[in-house]
Amino acid sequence: MTYNELNAIASVLHQCHDPCNFLVFGLTHETLLWNSLNHNGVTVFIDQSSFLVSQLEGKHLNIEAYDVRFTTRVSDLYDLIDLYKEKVRDECRPVQNLLFSDCELAVNDMPNHIYDIEWDVILVDGPSGYSSEAPGRMSAIFTAGVLARNKKDRAKKTHVFVHDAGREVERVCSFEFLCKENLVKCVDSLAHFAVERMESNLFEFCANSISSSFEELATSDDFFDGEE
Incomplete structure (x- = not known):
């Protein structure tokens, strides 16, 4: 990630009034940094690779990480x-x-307790999405959107960050499951959404339906318009 992207996430973690509950999809070069920045909170990593998870946990006993099959x-x-x-x-x-x-x-x-935690911040930086056969981040973004809307405390929004947000999968799924009206800002290739709790009798992820086709959204530059 760029310095600006790192700083955007770090700033939100710093602003948590209580220790943050921070869920991260993807093991990356920033993994140790995220764990360190949220040192008083709960940080959990989810990755597609059981090898990387076991290697990380073997070297860093204080890190909580799980492998998931996408x-x-x-x-x-x-x-x-x-x-x-x-x-x-x-x-x-x-x-x-x-x-x-x-x-x-x-x-x-994921382990059962993951679904019971009230997540303050969710970062989608995995699984891999660099080829047509890669698992992509559709499931991670959908899951982040549902976890945010399941939150019990209406006063607290869940901050969801999507890295590589200019790519087709990330852009289309962010519009569909995190919603344009929840977009806070875009920094380089990082999109930041703030998602509110939703009542269980509602069945639309977004208040404003998307009028464009998904193919148009995938090639549109509007996602980053006016954002630095």
Whole structure:
């Protein structure tokens, strides 16, 4: 990440009135930094690689990390979006217990206690999304959106950061599950959203429906308009 991207996340962590609950999708060069910056809080890392998780935990006993199997592929993006739209009032609704979810986009095999934590900050910087066969970050962004809306405390928004937000998967899924109206700012290739709790009887992730096609959103520059 760039200095500006690192600083944007660090600033939000610093502003937590209580110790932050910080969920990170992806093990990266910044992993140790995130754990250090949130030293009084709960920091949990989720990654696709069991090897990297075991290697990290072997060297750093104070780090909590888990491997998760992501079953999606970047090339399946629009098929998955279509499936989600068919099931948004059922398996893929925005407020649900993800542990028991049958939605194709849900990450439902994290340790049980992960779903019970009130997450203050979520960073989506994994899994890998650099090729059509890579798992992509569709499930991580969907899951972040649901975890934020499941929060019990209405007064506290969940800050969700999506790295590489200019890429097609990240851009389309951020618009769909985190929503343009929740966009705080974009810094370089990092998008920052603040997502509120939602009532369980609502079935639309975004208050303002997206009028453009997903293909148009994937190539649009509007996502970063006016943001530095």
